[in-house]
């Protein structure tokens with residue numbers, strides 16, 4: 001789960017990590033007003049769940065309140081594409097208005113989980129404010145990594161070692177150690193999967209300040225953090241995934257043309273593999289879970305159909321806890337409810353499968369019964385192709 005930069009900076013403040021003074025503007029008048037309050041010079045930063053804004057016009061320095069209003073107006077009216085928005089233009093609803101800082105030097109600092117090492121890793125670089133992947137590619141020697149044993153935490157010598165590797169001296173070493181320790185505490189206490197400060201700067205007053213904030217949370221631990229849950233911005237997430245989570249469906253949008261409705265994550269993956277095997281591409285991963293009733297099935301249909309790339313739907317259900325005839329009824333009712341125009345291939349297996357298949361055959365709906373997963377996948381790929389594969 002992602003949050004916005006301004007929310008990340010609020011968390012930084014709570015953890016004693018220095019950030020520039022700033023507030024969020026929802027209108028260009030607010031941006032103007034906030035800039036005036038900051039003394040006329042400010043930085044305007046669009047708040048979207050994607051980085052690389054600086055290179056795409058999403059971060060602008062202004063030198064008067066009037067200019068802030070004009071820049072904000074343009075930002076609010078221009079959906080932004082950055083190297084991290086996957087080709088999508090993102091609407092701007094909020095702009096962070098911050099005091100302008102003089103940058104003496106920019107660094108990179110992040111904390112991630114290194115699964116191979118089974119440790120937490122601190123990544124730092126003297127090359128801040130630029131894309132870290134590029135630094136890794138062209139100047140790998142400029143990236144330093146320090147592994148932290150989770151049961152021990154960051155030790156003083158490790159913080160100093162990193163500070164020296166960044167070329168910090170004097171008072172900056174202590175400032176850096178304090179920021180790193182606080183960042184690590186935030187990382188652990190809030191169950192983050194990543195925290196990143198890029199750039200961490202030395203400002204005109206010789207202070208180390210976090211000029212940017214990126215935080216990702218481990219979703220599996222979020223039941224422990226209702227406060228973090230409140231930071232979720234649904235407008236930034238895939239709307240189909242948001243709707244799916246509301247109905248307890250696990251849905252992930254993909255690029256293909258075959259909608260999948262499956263119960264069980266393992267079966268869903270096997271189904272997607274089989275579709276690929278027959279030359280097709282799944283439009284989504286969708287696990288309707290164990291108790292797939294009519295309501296869930298119809299919500300699942302609706303979510304699949306909101307993707308206009310979908311040319312056919314493959315339903316693959318194993319009736320274990322749920323009986324096949326009950327599931328078949330659910331599918332039939334859901335299809336009756338909506339005016340379905342694309343072919344649906346159904347494969348059922350398990351308890352009461354004969355009764356279930358019979359119901360589907362006799363339904364006189366546009367449903368095709370397949371007798372096994374291979375046949376079902378082949379039929380779905382064929383049907384998608386006929387409809388003009390996406």
Ligand code: GDP
Pocket residue numbers: 043045050051052053054055059099100101102103128129130198199211212213
């Ligand atoms: P990102 O491009 O989405 O990662 O956005 P950042 O928050 O990292 O901002 C991009 C760049 O804008 C930074 O690397 C800085 O060079 C610049 N920038 C941001 N805030 C300030 C500021 O207060 N003063 C100056 N001089 N530059 C800033």
Ligand code: MN
Pocket residue numbers: 051052129198199212
């Ligand atoms: Mn940045």
